[in-house]
Amino acid sequence: MLARNEPARHRGQTLLDRAQQFAALMFDAAADTDERAVIGDHLWAEFRRCGLAMSPFPADLGGDGLCRPERSGELCAVLRRLGSADLSIARLFEGHVNAVSLVDRYGDRDQLRALAERIAAGGLSAVWGANDAKGLHVDGERGGTLQGRKILCSGAGFVTDPLVTATAPDGQVLCLLRLTMDETTDLSGWRAQGMRSTATGAIDLSGIVVTLANMIGRPGDFMRQPFFSGGAWRFCAAHVGATERLVELFRTHLLTMKRGEDPFQLQRLAQAVASAKTARYWVEEAARRLAIDEIDAARVVGYANLTRMVTERCALDVMEIVQRGVGLTSFIRPHPIERVSRDLATYLRQPVPDLAMSDGARAFLTSPHAVGDF
Numbered sequence: 317m318l319a320r321n322e323p324a325r326h327r328g329q330t331l332l333d334r335a336q337q338f339a340a341l342m343f344d345a346a347a348d349t350d351e352r353a354v355i356g357d358h359l360w361a362e363f364r365r366c367g368l369a370m371s372p373f374p375a376d377l378g379g380d381g382l383c384r385p386e387r388s389g390e391l392c393a394v395l396r397r398l399g400s401a402d403l404s405i406a407r408l409f410e411g412h413v414n415a416v417s418l419v420d421r422y423g424d425r426d427q428l429r430a431l432a433e434r435i436a437a438g439g440l441s442a443v444w445g446a447n448d449a450k451g452l453h454v455d456g457e458r459g460g461t462l463q464g465r466k467i468l469c470s471g472a473g474f475v476t477d478p479l480v481t482a483t484a485p486d487g488q489v490l491c492l493l494r495l496t497m498d499e500t501t502d503l504s505g506w507r508a509q510g511m512r513s514t515a516t517g518a519i520d521l522s523g524i525v526v527t528l529a530n531m532i533g534r535p536g537d538f539m540r541q542p543f544f545s546g547g548a549w550r551f552c553a554a555h556v557g558a559t560e561r562l563v564e565l566f567r568t569h570l571l572t573m574k575r576g577e578d579p580f581q582l583q584r585l586a587q588a589v590a591s592a593k594t595a596r597y598w599v600e601e602a603a604r605r606l607a608i609d610e611i612d613a614a615r616v617v618g619y620a621n622l623t624r625m626v627t628e629r630c631a632l633d634v635m636e637i638v639q640r641g642v643g644l645t646s647f648i649r650p651h652p653i654e655r656v657s658r659d660l661a662t663y664l665r666q667p668v669p670d671l672a673m674s675d676g677a678r679a680f681l682t683s684p685h686a687v688g689d690f
């Protein structure tokens with residue numbers, strides 16, 4: 317029997333099974349991917365073959381409906397598995413899912429169908445929101461000519477259909493672009509410690525003409541709550557996956573070196589397991605709350621903001637525990653602990669963490685709920 321929303325070509329395997337198999341391939345290739353700072357063609361081919369590229373689209377457009385609220389638990393599990401294998405690919409997948417979700421929520425059916433056709437034909441999407449001092453502008457909220465560039469664009473040079481934010485006379489708009497791949501891309505600044513193969517760079521989009529067909533939703537939709545801040549659980553899920561991988565690598569190290577009975581190491585292991593599971597529970601709950609479409613948007617956002625803080629703290633704690641427990645080996649390439657820690661430390665840097673934390677605290681401060689119900 318086919319699993320729910322499962323295309324016939326994946327007969328007998330759930331999306332999670334397929335993501336798990338792809339993750340194993342990603343992990344085997346991860347040292348090479350990191351060394352070359354390039355995701356191999358065989359990984360992209362498998363990414364498509366196993367259905368992850370199309371997975372966020374609804375079933376009638378060839379996907380698994382993964383970006384629908386009722387599938388958020390499964391999306392969380394997929395992101396954890398990918399994050400556990402290679403955070404760079406997990407980050408690109410997260411951006412792709414976010415873009416499809418935004419088109420699904422704010423765009424019209426024709427726009428979603430057109431994007432699905434482009435992705436089925438080999439495309440990839442992303443959300444490019446970060447700006448330099450000048451930003452990206454468009455003449456009118458119903459279309460016009462783009463002027464400016466986007467920075468910190470993951471997948472610069474191979475993302476074909478990015479969703480970009482731009483400033484229009486009536487506010488911030490979302491434009492779904494079809495790149496020709498002739499645009500000027502600058503990856504020279506991406507000399508990051510980790511996440512090397514995300515190809516995160518700047519792209520000049522000046523001169524691209526956008527019409528109504530490219531404009532997704534209404535001005536202000538991108539930052540509409542609770543979805544804007546509430547969706548942070550997705551990158552947190554990828555962080556949790558990498559944190560869990562570090563705990564597994566630590567356990568393997570202790571068993572292999574026969575150091576597992578040492579009381580100090582056992583204490584470290586206990587703390588590492590507790591931190592990884594704490595982060596996972598928070599992220600799963602943040603995903604669940606956004607999915608159930610709670611009336612109290614402020615509480616959903618507040619919880620998501622606190623989840624960011626918890627996930628970051630737990631990841632940093634696990635990195636320190638594992639590095640101290642394994643020692644120098646964990647700093648020497650190509651040991652996977654070295655790579656995973658480097659990627660995780662880099663990807664943990666997300667926008668305005670202080671503001672997220674303090675907004676989370678403020679939401680509780682002014683909430684009528686007891687802490688147990690917040």
Ligand SMILES: Cc1cc2nc3c(=O)[nH]c(=O)nc-3n(C[C@H](O)[C@H](O)[C@H](O)COP(=O)(O)OP(=O)(O)OC[C@H]3O[C@@H](n4cnc5c(N)ncnc54)[C@H](O)[C@@H]3O)c2cc1C
Pocket residue numbers: 407411442443444445446467468469470471511514516662663664665666667668669670671
């Ligand atoms: C691997 C990777 C891939 C990425 N890909 C994309 C992408 O595809 N698309 C995209 O749009 N972005 C992307 N980004 C960028 C990302 O969305 C964030 O913009 C970026 O990570 C922010 O990092 P930051 O540490 O500079 O943040 P900041 O927000 O500058 O935070 C740095 C510190 O400054 C503090 N701070 C921030 N603002 C203030 C203030 N006004 N006053 C005082 N303190 C302040 C913060 O709390 C924090 O302590 C990517 C980032 C990474 C790491």
